[in-house]
Each structure stands twice: as structure tokens, then as C-alpha cells.
Amino acid sequence: MVRFNMSRIAVSQFAILSENLPQGEMNMLTEISFQYSSESRQIACEAGFRFTYEDETILVLKVQCEFRIHESDWAGFVRKDGVGIPKSVLEILAVHTIGTSRGVLFCKTEGTAFNSLMIPPLNVARMMEDEAAVVKSK
Numbered sequence: 001m002v003r004f005n006m007s008r009i010a011v012s013q014f015a016i017l018s019e020n021l022p023q024g025e026m027n028m029l030t031e032i033s034f035q036y037s038s039e040s041r042q043i044a045c046e047a048g049f050r051f052t053y054e055d056e057t058i059l060v061l062k063v064q065c066e067f068r069i070h071e072s073d074w075a076g077f078v079r080k081d082g083v084g085i086p087k088s089v090l091e092i093l094a095v096h097t098i099g100t101s102r103g104v105l106f107c108k109t110e111g112t113a114f115n116s117l118m119i120p121p122l123n124v125a126r127m128m129e130d131e132a133a134v135v136k137s138k
Contacts, residue, residue, distance in 0.1 A: 002089050003070035007042065009100055013062035014108050021113040022053040028119070032094050032127055038083055041074040043067050045090070045097040049105075051117055059114060063101040067093050087128060094124040 031048040046064040050057055069077075077083050102119045109115040 002073045002092070004043075004067045004073075004093075006065055006096065006100075007068040008064075008066040009104075010064045010066075011062070011104055011108075012046070012064055013048070013060055014104075015060050016058070016109075016112075016114055017060070018053075018056065018058045021116065022056075022058065024053060026058060026117070027052045030122060030127065032097075032124065034085075034090055034093070036083060036085060038074075038078070041069045041071060043069060043085065043090075043093055045093045047094070047097045047101050049101065049119060059109075059117060061101060061105055061108070063097060063104050065093070065097040065100055067096070087125075090128060091124050094128070098122055098124070 029050040029052065031046075033046050033048075035044045035046075036042065037044075044064055044066045046062060048062040049060070051059040077085050098119060105117065105119060106115065109117065
């Protein structure tokens with residue numbers, strides 16, 4: 001198990017793009033991306049959500065959470081050819097970021113009809129390829 005703490009939460013994008021909440025089933029598009037900094041031993045996970053109805057975007061949300069990794073655990077990621085962060089660690093950080101995004105969505109839409117929008121449970125393992133494909137250095 002990797003030890004970490006959340007060092008920062010940032011809402012990089014939030015917009016309600018419709019006057020009214022449509023009556024009908026909406027689609028939700030989700031993106032997850034990662035960046036890391038060896039210098040600060042941090043991994044940033046950004047989760048993006050776009051709620052659509054038919055061809056119209058109703059709401060967009062992007063939340064970035066930064067996680068500081070314990071020094072001795074980070075040392076286990078360092079390799080001769082760079083940094084290798086296990087997919088299992090990225091999945092844990094993605095789950096925390098998605099959960100944080102649920103809270104942000106609730107707070108930003110509180111008292112509006114858009115508060116009924118929800119981010120459902122997501123299988124992050126299926127969303128991610130492998131560690132090399134999803135992580136970029138800052």
C-alpha cells in the first residue's frame with residue numbers, strides 16, 4: 001500500500017450551459033489524466049465530466065487533485081529509465097479524485113435543478129490502459 005495525502009484540490013472548469021435541466025436520459029463523458037513531479041513527489045489526477053442531452057452539452061466539470069506520495073514509497077517508483085507508477089496506485093488516486101468531483105458537483109449545483117445530476121460509480125480500471133500510457137511528467 002502506498003502512503004499519500006491530498007495536497008491540493010482545484011476546480012479547473014465548471015459551467016452550466018443550459019437554462020433548464022432537460023427531462024430525459026443524459027449521457028456523461030468522462031476523462032481521466034495524470035501528471036507527476038519527481039521533484040515534489042506528487043501525482044496530479046484530473047477528472048473531467050461532460051453531461052450531454054442529445055447534441056447539447058448541459059454541464060462540464062473538471063477537477064484536479066494533487067497527491068503527495070510518502071518519500072520511501074516514491075523511491076519505489078524510481079527506475080533507471082525514469083519513474084514507473086503502478087496502475088493500481090493510479091486507480092486509487094482516480095477513485096479519490098472522482099469522489100471529490102462528486103462533492104464539487106453537489107456543492108456547485110446546490111439549490112438548482114442541476115443538483116439531481118450525478119456521477120455514477122465508474123470502473124476506473126477499464127478507463128486506464130497502463131502506467132506508461134496515462135502518466136506524463138510535469
